[in-house]
Amino acid sequence: xxxxxxxxxxxxxxxxxxxxxxxxxxxxxxxxxxxxxxxxxxxxxxxxxxxxxxxxxxxxxxxxxxxxxxxxxxxxxxxxxxxxxxxxxxxxxxxxxxxxxxxxxxxxxxxxxxxxxxxxxxxxxxxxxxxxxxxxxxxxxxxxxxxxxxxxxxxxxxxxxxxxxxxxxxxxxxxxxxxxxxxxxxxxxxxxxxxxxxxxxxxxxxxxxxxxxxxxxxxxxxxxxxxxxxxxxxxxxxxxxxxxxxxxxxxxxxxxxxxxxxxxxxxxxxxxxxxxxxxxxxxxxxxxxxxxxxxxxxxxxxxxxxxxxxxxxxxxxxxxxxxxxxxxxxxxxxxxxxxxxxxxxxxxxxxxxxxxxxxxxxxxxxxxxxxxxxxxxxxxxxxxxxxxxxxxxxxxxxxxxxxxxxxxxxxxxx
Numbered sequence: 577x578x579x580x581x582x583x584x585x586x587x588x589x590x591x592x593x594x595x596x597x598x599x600x601x602x603x604x605x606x607x608x609x610x611x612x613x614x615x616x617x618x619x620x621x622x623x624x625x626x627x628x629x630x631x632x633x634x635x636x637x638x639x640x641x642x643x644x645x646x647x648x649x650x651x652x653x654x655x656x657x658x659x660x661x662x663x664x665x666x667x668x669x670x671x672x673x674x675x676x677x678x679x680x681x682x683x684x685x686x687x688x689x690x691x692x693x694x695x696x697x698x699x700x701x702x703x704x705x706x707x708x709x710x711x712x713x714x715x716x717x718x719x720x721x722x723x724x725x726x727x728x729x730x731x732x733x734x735x736x737x738x739x740x741x742x743x744x745x746x747x748x749x750x751x752x753x754x755x756x757x758x759x760x761x762x763x764x765x766x767x768x769x770x771x772x773x774x775x776x777x778x779x780x781x782x783x784x785x786x787x788x789x790x791x792x793x794x795x796x797x798x799x800x801x802x803x804x805x806x807x808x809x810x811x812x813x814x815x816x817x818x819x820x821x822x823x824x825x826x827x828x829x830x831x832x833x834x835x836x837x838x839x840x841x842x843x844x845x846x847x848x849x850x851x852x853x854x855x856x857x858x859x860x861x862x863x864x865x866x867x868x869x870x871x872x873x874x875x876x877x878x879x880x881x882x883x884x885x886x887x888x889x890x891x892x893x894x895x896x897x898x899x900x901x902x903x904x905x906x907x908x909x910x911x912x913x914x915x916x917x918x919x920x921x922x923x924x925x926x927x928x929x930x931x932x933x934x935x936x937x938x939x940x941x942x943x944x945x946x947x948x949x950x951x952x953x954x955x956x957x958x959x960x961x962x963x964x965x966x967x968x969x970x971x972x973x974x975x976x977x978x979x980x981x982x983x984x985x986x987x988x989x990x
Contacts, residue, residue, distance in 0.1 A: 597667070598972040600643040603696035603741040605971065608796045609840055610888050610929045612971040617931055619946045621959045621987050628986045629669035633979065635661060637693030638925070638966040639741075641977045641984065644699045647672070647718055648970075650979060651706050657683050657692035660708050662716050665984060673721040678712040678728065686737030689925060691966070696741040696794075698749070705766065707751050709738025715749075715769065725769035733757040739792030739836065745806070745819045748772060754791040754810045761795070761808055761815075763822060773822035779813045779829060788812070788833040798841050800863055807862060809835050809848050816862060828860060828868035837886040838927070840894070842909045845874060847887055847894060855881040857894070859912060875912035880905055886927035888935055890949060897924050897937050904937060904947060916953040920945045927968040929976075938965045942980055961985065 604610045618626040635652035642649050648665045658680050664673035686692065697706045703724065707713045710733070714726035732755035742751040748763040759777040764770065781789050793809040797819055806819040811833040816825040832851025839846045844863040849855050856878035864872055880903040881896065888895040889909060897904050902922040906915040922939030929936050930949060934956060937945045942961040948954040963980035970977040975988040 597645050598643070599645070599699075600641070600970040600972050600977075601700060602642060602698040602743060603640055603794050604838060604886060604927060604968065605929070608743075608794075608838060610886065610927055610968075611890065611931075612929065613932045615931045615971050616974045616989075617934070617936075617971065617976050618987055618989050619934060620957045623962060626987050626989060628975065628988050628990060630986075631665055631669040631671065631984045632982060633984050634663060634671075634674060635693070636691050636981070638691045639693050640696040640968040641970040641979055642697050642699045642704070643970055643972045643977070644701065644704075644718065648977065648984070649697050649699055649704045649718070650967075650984070651693040651695065651697055651708065653692035657686075660693060660711055662697070662704065662706050662714070664704075664718070664721070667986075669984070669986060673716075675716055675721050675723065677706060677714045677716075677723065677726060678708065680711050684710065684734060684737065686734075689966070690737035690739065692737065694737065694739050696968070698742050698744050700744060703766070705742055705744070705749050707738075707740075707742040709734055709740070710755075711738070713742070713749070713751070713764070713769070715766065727764075727769050730762060731758075735787060735790055736792070736834070741794040743795060743797070745797055745804075748819065750795060750806065750819065752791065752793060752795060752808065752810070754789070754793075756786045756790050759789055759810060761806075761817065761822065763819070775817060775822035775824065777810050777813075777815065778824055778827060781812060784812060790833060791835045793835050794838045796839055796841075798846070798862070800844055805862065807839050807846055809839060809850065811835070814846075814848050814850065814860065826862070826865050826868050828872065830858065836884045837882055840887045840889040842889055842892070845909070847889070847909070849881060849883075852883045854878075855883045857881055857887070857896075857912070859909075877907055877912040879914070880917060882924070884925050888928055888930045890930060893949075893951075895928065895930070895935050895949070897928060899924050902939070904945075904953075906951070906953070915951050918953045920947070920955065925966050929969050929971055931971075936969065936976070938969060938978065940964050940966060944978075
């Protein structure tokens with residue numbers, strides 16, 4: 577009897593832990609902003625310190641981990657990119673699903689800093705959705721690992737490889753298709769995979785070279801004046817749509833292409849970076865309708881801005897890191913005034929994450945520089961893992977999940 581009661585207690589304890597486990601369901605977390613204010617993360621680690629577990633990851637991919645309950649999902653590419661898979665680890669670091677979704681006979685050219693599995697999945701209870709750009713989109717049952725549906729008919733010439741990640745909104749799976757050849761945003765029924773709406777970008781790109789028509793941004797839904805807006809940066813401009821129908825609400829023209837950073841917000845201001853080659857931050861008032869103009873841009877900032885990593889907004893300040901120079905900056909969100917700018921070194925592709933006290937900058941060589949949040953610049957630590965890092969990290973249950981070129985790490989204080 578005592579044994580039976582103990583077994584029941586342990587089973588209930590495990591179930592409770594799973595039910596209460598925190599989720600990180602999409603690129604940059606629950607609110608698409610890279611923040612987890614209550615997390616108590618380690619600020620120091622190495623291969624021998626504060627590593628709870630380390631698991632080898634099959635294939636190559638830059639997709640970030642997404643977390644739901646006891647599962648951690650990512651996309652990956654095997655066989656030199658010809659086989660695209662969904663992989664899943666449990667919270668103990670055991671590989672429990674390795675699902676082949678697509679076999680690709682002919683691959684497009686891809687940028688050397690990209691992979692064939694760079695878009696981050698999005699997950700909810702029971703289903704994970706993976707988007708590989710022109711190579712396909714699929715839904716997978718998280719319990720069985722069975723494919724619920726998949727499509728390979730939404731074609732796009734990325735020129736540099738896929739990059740934009742999908743998002744969920746109500747019963748819709750939404751993603752960008754901003755390529756060399758076509759430029760539109762698409763919403764699928766998440767249960768069946770059928771197309772619900774598709775909206776072509778309305779800016780006239782006829783006079784723009786094909787390479788300047790592409791972008792790699794992940795959209796964000798933001799509530800403005802009580803209404804949900806799908807804020808959607810693209811090549812040569814930024815748009816907002818009704819996420820239910822795809823109807824365009826506003827657009828603003830801004831020269832630039834190959835944009836990557838996901839927008840962040842403060843009130844009715846959206847902070848976008850329209851151009852990869854000459855990155856600058858635009859603070860755009862998104863409360864209007866129709867054609868927005870320069871009068872809707874409250875300020876611009878162009879010193880040491882990121883081409884790829886997204887921004888962090890917290891307590892009225894914006895934090896960011898320049899890709900090639902490793903210069904970290906902090907500016908005010910309301911005016912764009914410089915607070916501090918310091919070189920921490922390294923080159924960066926990942927978007928930073930932050931807690932209540934610290935921001936974590938992960939460079940391409942596997943070194944994370946932890947910096948204090950606030951108006952005074954302070955490097956807390958530098959921590960190096962043995963392989964490079966191109967995937968943005970995830971946070972759940974006071975643990976930091978980092979995908980390197982070879983492994984998935986779960987970091988935390990033991």
